[in-house]
Amino acid sequence: MIYLSIERNICMDKNTDWAEFIRLTLDTPPRWYLKKALESFGNFKGHAVDLGCGSGLDTIALVSAGWTVTAIDSTPDGFSNILAKLPADKHSMVTCIHEKFENTTIPAADLVYSAFSVPFCSPESFDDFWNRIVCAINPKGRFVGNLFGMKDEWNYMTDVTFITRERFDELFESFEIEHFREQYSEGPSVLVPKKLWHMFDVAARKL
Numbered sequence: 001m002i003y004l005s006i007e008r009n010i011c012m013d014k015n016t017d018w019a020e021f022i023r024l025t026l027d028t029p030p031r032w033y034l035k036k037a038l039e040s041f042g043n044f045k046g047h048a049v050d051l052g053c054g055s056g057l058d059t060i061a062l063v064s065a066g067w068t069v070t071a072i073d074s075t076p077d078g079f080s081n082i083l084a085k086l087p088a089d090k091h092s093m094v095t096c097i098h099e100k101f102e103n104t105t106i107p108a109a110d111l112v113y114s115a116f117s118v119p120f121c122s123p124e125s126f127d128d129f130w131n132r133i134v135c136a137i138n139p140k141g142r143f144v145g146n147l148f149g150m151k152d153e154w155n156y157m158t159d160v161t162f163i164t165r166e167r168f169d170e171l172f173e174s175f176e177i178e179h180f181r182e183q184y185s186e187g188p189s190v191l192v193p194k195k196l197w198h199m200f201d202v203a204a205r206k207l
Contacts, residue, residue: 030061031115033179037144037203038065040178046110049136051101051145052117056082059094062113068093070107074100101129106136114145119161126161130171137206143175149198151184168200175204 038061045066050059053071055078062069063086071082071094079096086094097104101121106112112133121129137143148154148162155162163171165182181201186194 028055028057030058033144033146033201033203034058034061034113034115036179037111037113037142038062040142040203040205041111044110046138046141047108048111048113049106049109051106051112051114051133052120053082053096054078054115054117056085058113058115060085062111063090063093067111070095070097070109072097072099072101072104072106074098101125106132108138109136110138110141112137112141112143112145114143116146118145119148120159121161122159123161134174134206139206142178142203142205143172144203146199146201147171149182149184149200151196151198153196153198155198162198163200165200168202172202172204175206177202177204179203 047068047070048062050056050062050069050071053059053073054075056071059069059071059082071079073079073096076096076098079098082094082096083091101118102125118129118133133143147168148160150162150164152162154160179202183197183199183201186196
C-alpha cells in the first residue's frame with residue numbers, strides 16, 4: 001500500500017537532482033552494513049523503517065529477507081522500482097511514504113535503517129527527529145546507518161546536520177554499540193566524482 005503526500009524533503013542544495021540519484025542507483029546491490037544488520041538479528045523477522053529509501057535497493061533486500069518495511073523518502077521515484085522488483089505477493093509487506101523527515105511519523109520498528117539520509121534533516125529539527133527515531137525502536141531493536149561528522153566537505157550546507165564525536169556518543173547513550181567506524185577520507189559520491197567524507201557508520205542495539 002502506498003501513501004503519498006505533497007511534502008518535499010530538504011536536499012544537499014537547491015540544485016541537487018535526487019531523481020537522477022535514484023536513477024543511477026536502481027540496480028545497486030544492498031549495502032554491506034544492511035547485510036551485517038540482518039546477520040545480527042539471526043532468524044528473527046520483524047518490521048523495519050528505511051529512512052531515505054532512495055531507489056529502494058535496501059527495502060527490496062529487507063522484504064526479500066522476510067521483513068515488513070515502511071520506506072520513507074522525499075522523492076517518490078524509487079517506489080515504483082520497489083514494486084517492480086518485488087513479486088506481487090510481497091507488495092503488501094511494504095508501505096511507501098513520500099514525506100520529509102521533519103514531519104514524518106516513524107512507526108514502531110525492530111530496525112530503523114538509514115543509509116546516507118538521516119543527516120539530511122535540518123539542524124533545527126534534528127533533535128526532535130532523532131527523538132522520534134529512538135522512541136520508534138522497540139527494546140532490543142537496532143539503528144543501523146551513518147551520520148555526518150563536522151569535517152565533511154559538505155559542512156557548509158546550513159540545511160544538513162553535522163555532529164561531533166561527543167554528540168554522537170550523546171545520541172547513542174541509550175544503545176549498545178555493536179559496530180562503529182569513523183571514516184575520514186576522499187571518495188566518490190553518486191552525483192560527484194570525489195569529495196571528502198567524514199562519517200560515523202554505526203550499528204547499535206537499543207537497551
